[in-house]
Amino acid sequence: MMRSLIGAQKCWGLIRTRNFMELPTKQVPASFALFKRHYSPPTHIKQSAVANESGTMAEVKQGMMKRLGLEPGYNPLPKSREQLLKYQPKLEDLPPRAMQDSFTSAIIPLSTDRSLQDKYVTYLGNVRFGRLLEDMDLFAAWCCHKHLVLPNLPEGVHLPYTFVTILVDRIDFTNVLASGTQDIRLSGHVSWVGTSSIEVVVWLEQMVGGRYQKLTRALFLMAARNANNTGAAPVNPLQPANEEEKVILAGGADRKKKRQILCAQSIFKVEPNDPEQTIMYELYKRTTPTNTLELNKRILPPNCRWMEDSFQMSTIPSFPEHRNHHNRVFGGFLMRSALEISWAAAYLYCKTRPKLEHISDISFEKPVSVNSFIKMTAYVVYTKENYVQIMTVADVMDPQTGSQVTTNTFYYTFSSPDTVTEVLPRSYHETMWYIQGRRKFEASMGPV
Numbered sequence: 191m192m193r194s195l196i197g198a199q200k201c202w203g204l205i206r207t208r209n210f211m212e213l214p215t216k217q218v219p220a221s222f223a224l225f226k227r228h229y230s231p232p233t234h235i236k237q238s239a240v241a242n243e244s245g246t247m248a249e250v251k252q253g254m255m256k257r258l259g260l261e262p263g264y265n266p267l268p269k270s271r272e273q274l275l276k277y278q279p280k281l282e283d284l285p286p287r288a289m290q291d292s293f294t295s296a297i298i299p300l301s302t303d304r305s306l307q308d309k310y311v312t313y314l315g316n317v318r319f320g321r322l323l324e325d326m327d328l329f330a331a332w333c334c335h336k337h338l339v340l341p342n343l344p345e346g347v348h349l350p351y352t353f354v355t356i357l358v359d360r361i362d363f364t365n366v367l368a369s370g371t372q373d374i375r376l377s378g379h380v381s382w383v384g385t386s387s388i389e390v391v392v393w394l395e396q397m398v399g400g401r402y403q404k405l406t407r408a409l410f411l412m413a414a415r416n417a418n419n420t421g422a423a424p425v426n427p428l429q430p431a432n433e434e435e436k437v438i439l440a441g442g443a444d445r446k447k448k449r450q451i452l453c454a455q456s457i458f459k460v461e462p463n464d465p466e467q468t469i470m471y472e473l474y475k476r477t478t479p480t481n482t483l484e485l486n487k488r489i490l491p492p493n494c495r496w497m498e499d500s501f502q503m504s505t506i507p508s509f510p511e512h513r514n515h516h517n518r519v520f521g522g523f524l525m526r527s528a529l530e531i532s533w534a535a536a537y538l539y540c541k542t543r544p545k546l547e548h549i550s551d552i553s554f555e556k557p558v559s560v561n562s563f564i565k566m567t568a569y570v571v572y573t574k575e576n577y578v579q580i581m582t583v584a585d586v587m588d589p590q591t592g593s594q595v596t597t598n599t600f601y602y603t604f605s606s607p608d609t610v611t612e613v614l615p616r617s618y619h620e621t622m623w624y625i626q627g628r629r630k631f632e633a634s635m636g637p638v
């Protein structure tokens with residue numbers, strides 16, 4: 191049915207994609223469905239939006255630097271923040287906060303700032319989503335700043351905290367084609383806290399025809415760290431203001447558990463399940479000749495391409511421009527770089543301009559130093575009808591020894607106007623990636 195729909199509507203405006211705004215509530219895990227329904231802020235929070243505006247994203251960055259005591263300009267050895275460690279409060283010193291306290295919004299003024307437009311616009315005049323990922327990452331940290339209140343911090347002392355991104359949950363996009371020359375608004379608030387971890391929900395909207403239209407919504411999990419990022423730091427508890435907030439908060443623990451389960455179920459940790467074993471055997475049969483038993487001889491069926499011929503690679507030196515205050519690379523920069531190479535890989539594979547549909551959960555397990563060489567490799571690991579699933583691996587390389595360590599794996603789903611060439615694995619390793627790609631694809635599209 192999906193195929194016939196696509197066949198009949200080979201025009202961008204008409205292709206209906208399945209995203210979280212269109213799925214019936216029952217198809218989405220309960221705690222995430224709640225965010226689907228509330229992908230605008232709860233009513234009482236929205237009403238206070240005007241009072242909570244933070245200006246432009248440039249002002250947000252300046253505000254954060256001021257609170258942290260950071261000065262513009264690069265220093266290979268960042269100024270020590272050791273002296274701030276003594277101001278770190280204990281959990282019991284921190285008063286509870288409401289979701290409303292951290293609710294804020296900021297503007298990317300694309301309609302008026304023409305030099306900013308150059309950074310955000312694509313060849314066709316749309317917005318570069320990679321840039322928005324960078325902004326969302328910074329903005330999530332800003333919401334954490336808004337949440338944090340330290341009653342015993344002496345006047346004039348800088349914030350003895352650091353925030354790093356632990357992970358970003360699945361991001362889905364609406365069908366609004368965002369322009370690179372109209373203002374974009376980010377809004378968000380803290381939606382759950384642990385002891386030192388903070389979940390932040392961030393929305394993106396763009397002014398279309400005089401009113402804001404939703405572009406996307408993402409959940410960021412941030413870690414509060416001490417002044418010099420050597421240990422966890424406690425955060426203010428979250429006190430729900432009403433029934434609606436109580437439900438959001440209760441879902442937070444549930445979401446944390448689900449993330450752990452998803453992580454533990456990775457194909458890189460546990461063996462494929464029974465239906466997947468069947469798929470693997472079918473792949474083996476389809477790619478093995480029937481007239482010879484010659485070892486490792488494989489045949490490529492018509493309209494298919496080997497996975498080993500379906501990747502793009504790029505080695506990126508990172509620069510201080512992409513640093514946080516510990517000379518580590520911003521998560522947003524990694525997300526943008528991975529998205530852009532994934533998009534190129536999808537475009538070159540499909541031979542037509544693909545549309546980004548979903549970004550799967552992304553975790554940041556190891557910090558990346560700002561003088562690193564980052565090797566990004568985007569593989570087409572799974573295809574279905576007009577969809578391409580990309581898996582992009584980020585490796586940090588040591589220039590002296592040539593050794594490399596994988597710091598992140600990103601999964602992006604793109605759609606093409608046409609049915610795409612089927613990608614097939616040739617080796618057992620590739621088959622595992624195919625299965626992982628299929629899982630990510632199925633999860634991002636929801637049950638059929």
Ligand SMILES: CCCCCCCCCCCCCCCC(=O)SCCNC(=O)CCNC(=O)[C@H](O)C(C)(C)COP(=O)(O)OP(=O)(O)OC[C@H]1O[C@@H](n2cnc3c(N)ncnc32)[C@H](O)[C@@H]1OP(=O)(O)O
Pocket residue numbers: 251254255260261262263327328331353354355356357383384385386387388411413421422446449513514515518519520521522553554555556557558
């Ligand atoms: C002068 C320069 C100007 C430049 C301009 C500056 C502008 C000024 C603004 C800066 C604003 C920055 C905003 C961007 C922020 C980034 O983009 S940071 C860069 C990307 N992220 C990273 O590099 C993080 C890399 N990962 C890590 O360092 C470590 O894995 C982490 C996240 C610190 C966790 O380490 P850990 O040893 O597991 O820590 P641990 O203490 O055991 O756990 C801490 C908490 O995290 C939770 N947690 C840890 N792992 C997980 C997981 N996988 N799943 C769920 N929860 C987890 C734990 O459950 C625990 O929670 P609580 O129970 O306390 O609530």
